[in-house]
Amino acid sequence: MTSVAASSGKSLTELFVQAAKEAIDDANADRVDALYVGNMMSGFLQNQEHIGSLMASALGKEGIPTYKVEGACASGAVAMNAAVKGVLSGLERIVVVGGVEKMSGHTTPEVTAGLMMAEDRMKVATSGVTFVGLNAMIAREYMQKYKISHDALARFPVMCHENALDNPRAQFHKRITVSDVLQSPLVADPLRLFDCSGTGDGAAAVVLAPIEEAKKFTDTPVEVAASSVATDTLSLYQRKDITVFEGSRKAVEESYKRAKLSPDDIDVLEVHDAFSVLGIMALEDLGFAEKGAGTRLLEDNQCSRDGKLPTNTFGGLKARGHPVGATGMYQIAEVALQLSNRAEKCQVPNAKVGLTESVGGIGGTVAVHILRSIEQ
């Protein structure tokens, strides 16, 4: 993982190559059979496509098959899912999968327009509503429907900022309070600046291999116990209840089934808190709380690293940062570090099973992964 930065001074290629090389070196992989690159906005922001071939070439790995996989803000995690299928297909064994996004060097209107590509251009984006605006509608509806205060939602970013203090790669190293959140500038009512993840540059990558092969490379392999992608209707206007992400429910249900696990088995959780309300909704949609009861987990301090359900242990989207197409891979790399006991100051003791949830658009795509440590 590269450090997440509002302005890294690095090109898209430099970001990806740094993360991929670090992953290959760390894994002791002696070869790479295929490369999967998750990214959302390179065409729009950098006017650069064909980045699978570009990155393979830059890594000196030209020749291998490459894939750019896009699933909006979940691009990294969707690429991970495609890479898992690549290994399962038997056509490739040692696979590098990474996510990358460069958002710096562009104006706020440009980045705002770029993010809005996750929504239906013809039917929704042209109405003038922004991506934050759509999430603000969700927040308003959630707060009204379940009688939840903004104070309660604000506990989520406060927790994330606390965790990020121990993550040297996090974008923000600043302790904040509920009061700071509520007094921060209004972005789209009711969402304030500290309800929202920032924009940043970043890349993260991992190496995948069949378990028996992985054991040859490292003493601390981590198993992909489940990898699921699900979709929902693309746009809010098509949904019955905008306070639920059916894609999250569907993806996690499939993942629990595949891994033969339940919410009780999860030792560490990384959720897609692009906005505070989404962090809370994720706790519910993934099965850790009843609908409308997500904020109670934070009131009971359960989501802290020393709680029952350590969540966003490296700072989450809010404080580690949200380099869009890379974020899903940050979550996966962070959980892999947790499960191999290499999370340093962010370490959750005895974490054996971790779950990641990555959301594309307004829940139009959701990718869930369950990772598990392997007893050697």
Added chain:
Amino acid sequence: MTSVAASSGKSLTELFVQAAKEAIDDANADRVDALYVGNMMSGFLQNQEHIGSLMASALGKEGIPTYKVEGACASGAVAMNAAVKGVLSGLERIVVVGGVEKMSGHTTPEVTAGLMMAEDRMKVATSGVTFVGLNAMIAREYMQKYKISHDALARFPVMCHENALDNPRAQFHKRITVSDVLQSPLVADPLRLFDCSGTGDGAAAVVLAPIEEAKKFTDTPVEVAASSVATDTLSLYQRKDITVFEGSRKAVEESYKRAKLSPDDIDVLEVHDAFSVLGIMALEDLGFAEKGAGTRLLEDNQCSRDGKLPTNTFGGLKARGHPVGATGMYQIAEVALQLSNRAEKCQVPNAKVGLTESVGGIGGTVAVHILRSIEQ
């Protein structure tokens, strides 16, 4: 397949949905487990990403996993390869894979800039050279190195236009001569207008399933005997010999090996003739002629539909059209029609094995597929 048109009057979504619905109906598929969408330029031209979820939603298939796969001009065929791996992984059985591109509604400079996203933005595109310009360098080098005349190259587009006369979905229905090619306006020396494929809107899709399942749906299933993606260095300046696409050689070698077939077994061939010289080079790189001898196959009339190696039987990129991210899927759908004896006026008698070659960028990515008819 939709008809390819310079200006279809249809949106990206309408194009894809038309092709996908036609494929699903034709296959009698009773369900869809996953959707793969190949596309190159939607972010740049339509300011629309997240098109996997968008298309699933528009098809009324929300819920299923979706993937946008990008590999420049080979996006459709690379998506096919990813979908094949999806089925082989065992995680999904009935899969729809399609390619789509909408190039209309934009100025020539915009589309030219869009195509150049296939090249390295920072090192090559910023030099001012266009995508046609790079291919013109290849043509010049090829003609000089192998003492090949422009007349000889021009036989390729002439053949393509001849074949397209029988394809109702082709963009161009016009017989042309070698003289027409040589007298057409200069685009980038030595390439003239009729050396170049046009820009167009289009979408094409197929349904994949394990063979035993496919046999339940249709009496004319076609087997994917091999599906290979390979890359080369991204840019021409990185190559020793720009008259060879090493990616094509590598991908086809792997495909022949996997299918246990050789060039002699191929009954129908679809190659990526974005420019006349690329059609000729493909005949060589795929093993049908020695290097520098590709044009002789056309002089001997071997590539016509009644020849020994029927090539671009529906008109190829030059005359069927080249809606970039869709083109690889047009090739695959056309070969599938050939092998199931449903190619109508374009039919090659007794075609049992077909090969497609789809090229991304200047050969930075190549996807090869070998399809085979199944004796019931």
